[in-house]
Amino acid sequence: MEAPSALDVDYVQRKAPAVPKPTSSTSINAEMELKRHKNEIGHQLHDLDQDDDVDDHPSKVEEHEVDYTFGDSGSQWRMTKLRAVMRQAEESSQPIEELALERYATLQEFDNAREEQVELERRDTYGKDYVGKVKPSGELFRERQQERSRQDDRGTYQQHNEPPQPPQAHAVNKQPPVRTTVALDQTALNRLKAQMLKAKLRNASNAAALEAEFTSAMAHMANDKEPGVVVLGAMENRMLAGGRRGEAKAVDTKRGRERGLVEENEDMSIEDMVREERRSRGQAGGEGQRFAERIAKDAKFDNDLDYLDENASKLAKRVQKSEINLRNTAIGDFQKMGRILDACPLCHHEDTNTPPVAPIVSLATRVYLTLPTEPEVSEGGACIVPIQHRTNLLHCDDDEWEEIRNFMKSLTRMYHDQGRDVVFYENAAAPQRRRHASMEVVPLPYRLGETAPAFFKEAILTSDEEWSQHKKIIDTLSKARSQGLGKMAFRRTLAKEMPYFHVWFEIDGGLGHIVEDSNRWPTGDLFAREVLGGMLDVEPQIIKKQGRWSKAIDPRTDGFRKRWRKFDWTRVLVDG
16 A cells, blocks of 8 residues: 555645634723823822722631620629720820730730620610620721721822932931930829839839839939929818809908908808818818907907807808918918928838838838837837828728738737737827827737726726717727627728827727817827836836837847748738
């Protein structure tokens, strides 16, 4: 078989496949496409056109499943945690997102807690039957992401449209701005110190920064030699609070207009009377001093019953002080209080960072324990003192009283371990002197501890005037037991504006007495020292000698600390 000849083969050229022509719609889109010249300034439209696909399909928030429901058993703990973050943000002026990341793993968990807070508030508003959400939907977290994306787009737009910088002949070395310390007042310093102490106790990450800021602020205040102007407000003197709109009226005479004199307004409303009573309540001297001021204004006063009857309405008027006199009184009180604080041996002087003169045996957050002055009536005593300068212990708040009671419990256990009873007392018979409040602790033998209430009761009945407006004996211990007042018996029975003496035979209460005539009351702690010294048969020279704290090292401190260490409850605050 032979192959065919080449002449017999036909060579055929096939037609190439036809390329499909673009449809009319594609050409229309090409013609309508956005054209941008290279010299055109606005680029944002073209960028938006390129990002259409991204915007049309936004990234979905990752699903975050939780194993709890709103309002369950752990809801209160989550709300407490959330409120702590918000409160810390308000106090420290830091971004709340940074503080949230310290306590939460992610911001989504923080937003879930916020969402639960909103839902719980709605349930409180609309009633228990209202249930809007059961679990977090991630709505707040999506809003956060959208806001972040808008800010990123805004920053990109500003970066693209920033005008070009002109060429410079030489480079300029920019020095970083020098950080200056802002001068803080005493209130701001106290708040900053409180934040620093809390951060140290919690081992927070910003503890070192707060300590450095507090140290620099204290140094700036110590180096500031310029005389400052002290602005006094209602915190310094209650008479400066608000305005005396209806309480007094101006004296419309030449002398009154020149000196700014005022007189009592006889047409006061009930609201004005209440406002005046709140403003003047608890002032030094009380009604007796105001009556003396009215007598001093009357040049024709005669200590006669006929004169008092005829001028009863005149003497009943309240002497109103002018604005100048009120300011001068406030300045005088402020200066007097400043001198008292500078000389107080129990205060911590923050302006010079000087600790109290009294030796500190144990320090809590609001109260500390120290040793009494020598000579002691009974060896091994102590003294419980609030850190802030208080006129008496009734001015202390709940946190301070909680720490005071902790010290009382621990000291009672320590003395009972030594085979002794204990008595606590406070002498606040002279509030006008504004001494630093303290609770004296005196250990006694067991045989005398049982008879101590009888000794103090007899001494109180014979110490003050025979006739008095108040009850001679205020038994706070019986009120704590029978009336169910418990630990609040002392604070709810006595008034903080009154001079008083109180002795505790137990932690909840004891005996109290209102001192009506301070001239007849023994000075200092002499009353309690006489009673306790008579019980213990102490020599008279030791009883009458009331010592002072000195800056020298007290040799009693080391021995007391060794006995106290076993019962020191403040170690929990430091050791955890």
